[in-house]
Amino acid sequence: MQPNDVIQPTAQGLFCPRGNFYIDPWRPVERALVTHAHADHARWGCDAYMVASEGLGVFRARLGSEARIETLSYGETRTINDVNVSFHPAGHILGSAQIRLEVDGEVWVVTGDYKTGLDPTCAPYEPVRCTVMITESTFGLPVYRWPDPAVVFEAVNAWWRENAAAGLTSVVFGYALGKAQRLLAGLDATIGPVYTHGAVEAMCEVYRAAGVSLPVTRRVERDIRLNGSEGALVVAPPSADDSPWMRRFQPYATAFASGWMLVRGARRRRAVDRGFVLSDHVDWPSLLAAVEASGAERVGVTHGNAAVVARFLNERGRTAWAIPSRYTGENDDDSSASAEETGGAS
Amino acid sequence: MKAFSALYRRLDETNKTSRKREALVDYFRAAPPESAAWAVFILTGRKIKRALPTSLLRAWARERAGLPEWLFEESYQAVGDLAETVALLLPPAANERAWRLPEFMAERVLALSTAGESERRALVEATWNELSAPERFLFNKLLTGGLRVGVSEKLVIQALAEVAGVPAEVIAHRVTGDWQPTGAFYHALIARETSDALSGRPYPFYLASQLERPESTPVFGPDWSAEWKWDGIRAQLIRRENRTTLWSRGEEMVTPAFPELEAAAEALPNGCVLDGEVLVWNNGPLPFGALQRRLGRKNPGKTLLRDAPVILMAYDLLEYLGADIREQPLAVRRERLRAVLSAVASDRLLLSPALPAESFAAVAALRAKAAAHGAEGVMLKRVRSPYRVGRVRGDWWKWKVDPMTVDAVLLYAQRGHGRRAGLYTDYSFGIWKNGELVPFAKAYSGLTDAEIREVDAFIRTHTVEAFGPVRTVEPRLVFELGFEGIRRSTRHKSGLAVRFPRILRRRTDKRPEEADTLERVLALLPEAGSDPEAGR
Numbered sequence: 001m002q003p004n005d006v007i008q009p010t011a012q013g014l015f016c017p018r019g020n021f022y023i024d025p026w027r028p029v030e031r032a033l034v035t036h037a038h039a040d041h042a043r044w045g046c047d048a049y050m051v052a053s054e055g056l057g058v059f060r061a062r063l064g065s066e067a068r069i070e071t072l073s074y075g076e077t078r079t080i081n082d083v084n085v086s087f088h089p090a091g092h093i094l095g096s097a098q099i100r101l102e103v104d105g106e107v108w109v110v111t112g113d114y115k116t117g118l119d120p121t122c123a124p125y126e127p128v129r130c131t132v133m134i135t136e137s138t139f140g141l142p143v144y145r146w147p148d149p150a151v152v153f154e155a156v157n158a159w160w161r162e163n164a165a166a167g168l169t170s171v172v173f174g175y176a177l178g179k180a181q182r183l184l185a186g187l188d189a190t191i192g193p194v195y196t197h198g199a200v201e202a203m204c205e206v207y208r209a210a211g212v213s214l215p216v217t218r219r220v221e222r223d224i225r226l227n228g229s230e231g232a233l234v235v236a237p238p239s240a241d242d243s244p245w246m247r248r249f250q251p252y253a254t255a256f257a258s259g260w261m262l263v264r265g266a267r268r269r270r271a272v273d274r275g276f277v278l279s280d281h282v283d284w285p286s287l288l289a290a291v292e293a294s295g296a297e298r299v300g301v302t303h304g305n306a307a308v309v310a311r312f313l314n315e316r317g318r319t320a321w322a323i324p325s326r327y328t329g330e331n332d333d334d335s336s337a338s339a340e341e342t343g344g345a346s
Numbered sequence: 347m348k349a350f351s352a353l354y355r356r357l358d359e360t361n362k363t364s365r366k367r368e369a370l371v372d373y374f375r376a377a378p379p380e381s382a383a384w385a386v387f388i389l390t391g392r393k394i395k396r397a398l399p400t401s402l403l404r405a406w407a408r409e410r411a412g413l414p415e416w417l418f419e420e421s422y423q424a425v426g427d428l429a430e431t432v433a434l435l436l437p438p439a440a441n442e443r444a445w446r447l448p449e450f451m452a453e454r455v456l457a458l459s460t461a462g463e464s465e466r467r468a469l470v471e472a473t474w475n476e477l478s479a480p481e482r483f484l485f486n487k488l489l490t491g492g493l494r495v496g497v498s499e500k501l502v503i504q505a506l507a508e509v510a511g512v513p514a515e516v517i518a519h520r521v522t523g524d525w526q527p528t529g530a531f532y533h534a535l536i537a538r539e540t541s542d543a544l545s546g547r548p549y550p551f552y553l554a555s556q557l558e559r560p561e562s563t564p565v566f567g568p569d570w571s572a573e574w575k576w577d578g579i580r581a582q583l584i585r586r587e588n589r590t591t592l593w594s595r596g597e598e599m600v601t602p603a604f605p606e607l608e609a610a611a612e613a614l615p616n617g618c619v620l621d622g623e624v625l626v627w628n629n630g631p632l633p634f635g636a637l638q639r640r641l642g643r644k645n646p647g648k649t650l651l652r653d654a655p656v657i658l659m660a661y662d663l664l665e666y667l668g669a670d671i672r673e674q675p676l677a678v679r680r681e682r683l684r685a686v687l688s689a690v691a692s693d694r695l696l697l698s699p700a701l702p703a704e705s706f707a708a709v710a711a712l713r714a715k716a717a718a719h720g721a722e723g724v725m726l727k728r729v730r731s732p733y734r735v736g737r738v739r740g741d742w743w744k745w746k747v748d749p750m751t752v753d754a755v756l757l758y759a760q761r762g763h764g765r766r767a768g769l770y771t772d773y774s775f776g777i778w779k780n781g782e783l784v785p786f787a788k789a790y791s792g793l794t795d796a797e798i799r800e801v802d803a804f805i806r807t808h809t810v811e812a813f814g815p816v817r818t819v820e821p822r823l824v825f826e827l828g829f830e831g832i833r834r835s836t837r838h839k840s841g842l843a844v845r846f847p848r849i850l851r852r853r854t855d856k857r858p859e860e861a862d863t864l865e866r867v868l869a870l871l872p873e874a875g876s877d878p879e880a881g882r
Contacts, residue, residue, distance in 0.1 A: 143425055143431060
């Protein structure tokens with residue numbers, strides 16, 4: 001990074017001195033531009049937020065009714081001091097955005113978390129041309145190559161069907177915001193009734209209000225007990241695993257939906273009956289393709305395997321550097337253990 | 347191969363024993379005998395001769411995937427398993443083919459050890475190109491020396507017993523020792539009649555349980571007998587049909603490594619099986635370190651035989667005059683054993699003495715003297731007990747001497763493997779020497795999953811330097827390490843090497859300055875002879 005760069009890493013997070021605002025700061029600041037509503041990006045306590053308008057509902061749900069939130073539609077430009085700011089779909093979750101800054105003809109893009117694969121619950125990722133790209137790298141290793149989501153959903157539905165036939169309730173764990181809704185949208189709801197944990201259902205309501213179509217779900221109320229004969233599927237946040245809340249579903253089989261499930265060690269550590277590889281981040285080939293498509297002269301890499309991706313890009317003749325992040329988010333256990341409190345997702 | 351791969355998935359996917367057993371039973375019911383024999387062979391962890399060095403496998407895979415070496419290594423560090431890393435990095439198969447397990451093993455795995463270098467590469471690459479991702483992982487595992495499936499041998503035996511309708515103990519005996527995975531073997535394995543040809547094979551070992559609460563466990567009195575717990579290699583010495591075999595507890599045939607025992611066993615009557623401990627002996631047992639020089643060394647030379655001579659310290663007799671006497675009470679077996687050994691009168695085959703176990707106080711007093719006898723604790727055995735199979739609680743207990751402990755500071759960390767892949771779980775610890783922390787021991791186990799996550803997060807946020815896969819961390823966390831033995835070593839920076847180091851607990855109450863010094867640890871050396879608690 002150079003001293004007159006448009007974006008500077010600081011103790012609070014990425015800072016734009018020319019515009020006097022932060023992007024996804026991890027401490028309270030005056031003005032925060034936020035890529036998406038997961039809590040490791042959208043922190044409490046800032047004086048003012050600016051987000052993509054498609055995400056207003058989820059940000060409200062996460063930041064509270066008191067927060068001052070300004071919105072910008074995808075593609076719309078606002079000038080802050082002399083920086084032209086716009087938000088562009090990132091395909092990560094509902095309302096997720098890449099943030100584009102233009103100063104003196106130089107374009108910087110902060111991707112936030114993003115994926116290029118299909119997801120009917122949010123606007124698809126749009127490549128944005130830029131001079132400098134700051135990309136996430138959660139799954140920035142060549143071992144991460146996602147299977148076709150259609151094949152994964154077939155496997156989810158087949159697993160559900162088998163469980164239903166064997167008299168077991170199927171419980172799938174996935175982050176309450178984003179992953180849970182994507183999962184629900186991929187289910188074959190003719191197999192049986194679908195139940196949701198309260199934290200998941202709260203986010204489903206926000207998605208439905210934003211016009212996303214999801215199957216009919218029933219919130220798991222206090223008096224609900226299942227015995228397996230219903231052939232039901234339950235979507236719950238990972239924190240529900242191994243909790244007393246699960247007793248009402250006995251007998252059941254469990255699964256976890258996450259990109260980390262690609263690796264056997266992570267699967268075994270999760271100790272679920274089944275791991276489904278379903279990620280809301282770019283895998284290795286799509287990360288490289290996104291960098292290519294951006295036309296960026298320089299690439300800042302953050303959030304995950306930053307050093308690896310930066311080194312690889314440098315060896316391929318691009319100028320790249322690693323931007324340190326406050327988050328240890330390079331590993332599944334960090335993100336999965338803290339994800340429920342922080343809303344972070346993989 | 348498809349069926350076996352499906353079985354593997356079912357076993358790997360669940361951690362419920364009942365489901366694993368169900369999967370095994372389903373597989374064995376449906377599989378043809380030749381395939382089932384191979385499955386038993388693989389699932390019980392039998393070694394296939396390593397067909398190629400892993401360095402070749404890495405290099406070929408890296409070239410296939412078109413990755414620089416460092417990136418391959420980074421991937422391996424994150425995945426924690428070479429076979430899996432390779433399976434994930436290779437381009438998808440272009441030419442999938444349905445293999446049967448026996449042909450696959452013969453033509454694609456065993457064939458590799460006889461093929462020439464270039465042939466081997468062609469064979470491996472062709473195979474990668476024929477297999478689905480899960481099968482490819484299994485193939486790589488077989489090439490890199492074994493597939494740990496997360497099923498115990500006991501579970502495989504139980505499943506086979508269920509399929510065969512034969513008691514599990516019989517199956518256990520039949521799968522013990524050396525055999526070839528053929529259809530004929532599998533037929534014999536699940537056969538109902540029990541007239542087996544078991545000539546060279548050991549019995550399944552009976553394993554003692556850890557005595558956790560000695561004060562409150564009723565293991566003292568006239569029904570109990572004590573012995574020293576020797577620190578050697580558990581082994582069965584078998585004399586049948588004028589032939590001798592020695593089997594270690596890992597079910598490896600180790601006869602060629604210990605020619606002096608093979609010679610001594612010639613004096614034993616035929617149809618005789620001793621259970622005991624192989625020890626390096628010079629008027630008393632030498633520390634385990636001495637025995638390590640003999641391990642895995644086939645046909646040792648004269649110098650080694652003279653410097654590190656071994657004996658068998660026998661404590662049980664499992665077969666006498668060709669009859670399996672494991673059901674007879676321990677007291678009877680031991681009496682027979684005493685008679686056999688006194689008739690043989692060999693200075694290589696010794697009787698582990700029976701010690702009094704009349705009260706907790708008496709045994710505790712014995713245990714306090716264990717180190718002076720070169721033992722690592724005491725064993726307690728019920729005098730009327732049969733010789734059981736595996737680790738069955740109740741009749742045999744081991745009560746080890748408390749480990750030596752040291753408070754040390756976390757210095758370096760590396761990511762773990764298997765269930766801990768990707769997490770920083772392999773630690774190096776330092777102690778103080780002239781105001782500086784010097785590396786002292788590595789330890790892997792002993793923390794709970796929650797503690798591992800905490801320490802992992804600390805490591806990620808307090809890394810001072812990363813050197814390849816190794817992270818140097820700020821020296822802030824103190825841990826209590828336990829170990830079983832300590833000796834001088836020129837290969838370690840601290841000048842010390844410890845045996846079985848492990849983490850006992852995190853010392854959140856201690857600051858790094860309060861960790862132990864080298865001087866304090868030196869006092870633990872046997873030659874120091876002083877009170878190890880001094881200087882604390």
